[in-house]
Amino acid sequence: MRVEIWTDINCPFCYIGKSRFEQALDAFPHKDEVEVVHRSFELDPTVKKGETGLVVPHIAHKYGISEAQAAANEQGLGQQAAALGLPYLTEGRDYGNSFDLHRLLHLAKDKGVQDALIDALYRGNFVDKESVFADEEHVVRLAVGAGLAEADVRGVLADPDAYAEDVRTDEREAAELGATGVPFFVLDRKYGVSGAQPAEVFTQALTQAWGARSPLTVIDGATGDADTCGPDGCAVPQA
């Protein structure tokens, strides 16, 4: 079974939702047969590369709320995180363009360390004092800590085309699947869960999707089995 999770490193509910999903997955009897893939979704692609600032005044300005309200939101998020045992930097978090972080997550997917990198980037953004948007060395340290080779990380960061197409493909697919926000969980392209739902909702979704697994319907036309190659050779009609 495959669970695809669209997220952004900028997104507090993605950080919180991942933890709730993992509570459900850890208790799921078939967890070893569940493949989890992280997919890219930029919450705000209009933020330019290099543009950063503190989240609280940015949010207040953007949505026309007071800075006090925006600061209270961060406290509320911190409380939700704490309820899961997750640290959360309620003051001083910054925002920025996440495209390069998504490109690195695709590199990490290729290297088999995507889950480790997403956890590291969440920690880098929601816990560490250093910025993941304004401090490239911080990002490199996190990526190397997650198991990537430093040269690979610097190579991808230096080449704006590297994995760019993968990020855009993920974003197109999110739109096609109807996602308008994140986190967005898709199970076997059949069931969708939107938001940082309670763990029991993820348990329900895993159970339902597991029960709905079905073998492929084989389409073979009137000719039946056609020409294939397998470990026992190619079924070649004699000329």
Place this chain on the structure above:
Amino acid sequence: MRVEIWTDINCPFCYIGKSRFEQALDAFPHKDEVEVVHRSFELDPTVKKGETGLVVPHIAHKYGISEAQAAANEQGLGQQAAALGLPYLTEGRDYGNSFDLHRLLHLAKDKGVQDALIDALYRGNFVDKESVFADEEHVVRLAVGAGLAEADVRGVLADPDAYAEDVRTDEREAAELGATGVPFFVLDRKYGVSGAQPAEVFTQALTQAWGARSPLTVIDGATGDADTCGPDGCAVPQA
């Protein structure tokens, strides 16, 4: 809609089947909404890296048929290819371990040129006199011709771990989906087509899978919409 095609560069029916599938896809009214992904399947992973030789005596020895029969098989394959307008080197084709070629196909996927590379590798194996198994420079030329940067290609070839996990994941998924040979076509993880079927079978499969597309079933438990972040910010409960 997504079509995944498990193939091996060693596999004549994969070369032929791709062409038949593309005939159907070209005539399919929704072809612009069909995403095609090539996935890895090693026909014979027991062939060691560096081991190569002519296909005809290899096949004859392996399956206990005469060399004349094995040579006649190649002629038969050449005729099937010719019927599609595909060139086919009926004499002198060699075999080898395809793991590195699959790793390059994953690099090409990341760079958005996977389809171009698979066509180039088929041409390299089934048409060109140079080997794709014994002549690394031939492979590099084909990959560069398909749009990859030479340094990337050489980097992947020099690092046996690069994209290795992607190849193995594809192979595990093929086994889980019930594929025992290739080419193996999977439409939206719902329909399967095995073998180099006639184009009309692919047309039927595309039509059937298109009709069966369905929106995700949303699972949201009793709480309804949960916490998400979107372009309009995060829906944060006031603390």
